[in-house]
Amino acid sequence: MSSVPTHFKSGRTGQGAAFVSDHEGSVHARFMRLSSYALAPLGVLSAWWIAGLAGKTLEGVKAEIGRPFPAIVLIAFAVIGMIHARQGMTEIIEDYVHDPLLKEKALHANRIAAIAITAGWTLAIMLIAAPK
Numbered sequence: 640m641s642s643v644p645t646h647f648k649s650g651r652t653g654q655g656a657a658f659v660s661d662h663e664g665s666v667h668a669r670f671m672r673l674s675s676y677a678l679a680p681l682g683v684l685s686a687w688w689i690a691g692l693a694g695k696t697l698e699g700v701k702a703e704i705g706r707p708f709p710a711i712v713l714i715a716f717a718v719i720g721m722i723h724a725r726q727g728m729t730e731i732i733e734d735y736v737h738d739p740l741l742k743e744k745a746l747h748a749n750r751i752a753a754i755a756i757t758a759g760w761t762l763a764i765m766l767i768a769a770p771k
Contacts, residue, residue, distance in 0.1 A: 667726065674723040681716040688713065705768040717760035725753035 688709045692700050704710055728749045736742040 667730065671723065671726060674719055674726075677719050678716070678723060681712060681719065684712045685716045701767055704764060705770065710764055710768045713764050714761050717757055717764075721753045721757040721760075725749055
């Protein structure tokens with residue numbers, strides 16, 4: 640059995656350069672997978688604690704969230720969740736926004752929104768949990 644000769648040369652330069660992966664996506668894929676693993680239990684715990692706050696007085700909510708473990712879990716869920724969401728939106732923007740100026744603006748807005756949401760969530764939890 641003979642093979643058919645091709646003009647494709649493997650490598651990062653030369654004729655086949657456009658078809659060679661630079662493995663840039665593997666770091667992103669690994670991060671998204673690992674952050675998903677972290678978000679699953681954090682999401683369940685966060686939902687459980689937030690649902691458990693239903694019907695409590697303001698003092699009861701402050702006492703519950705004022706404990707270190709629930710506050711840390713809620714803040715970790717917010718931080719990891721927003722990093723995960725920002726990375727996902729970044730990929731969508733890079734894949735589907737083709738105008739370079741619009742892409743730059745969208746990526747900047749994505750970064751600002753993620754920081755603002757995370758800061759707001761964290762500040763809210765800290766204000767609720769802070770002793771007065």
